[in-house]
Amino acid sequence: MRENKACQCPAVIRGVKKPTDCEIFGTVCTPRNPIGSCMVSDEGACAAYYRYRRYAEAG
Numbered sequence: 001m002r003e004n005k006a007c008q009c010p011a012v013i014r015g016v017k018k019p020t021d022c023e024i025f026g027t028v029c030t031p032r033n034p035i036g037s038c039m040v041s042d043e044g045a046c047a048a049y050y051r052y053r054r055y056a057e058a059g
């Protein structure tokens with residue numbers, strides 16, 4: 001997988017940024033179309049955040 005330069009994964013993992021700080025979070029980058037490694041597994045920070053947000057908005 002090629003890392004997109006917009007991907008904030010390293011900063012997200014370090015807790016410096018939130019997934020929502022990423023420009024393409026939930027738009028270009030989704031669990032179905034992961035751009036960075038954080039969106040790949042269920043345990044990935046962005047994937048978890050995406051799911052949480054979807055549930056929160058649906059709630």
Ligand code: SF4
Pocket residue numbers: 004006007008009012019022023024025026029030034035036037038039046
């Ligand atoms: S995995 Fe996706 S949403 Fe998360 S920082 Fe990388 S590009 Fe952004």
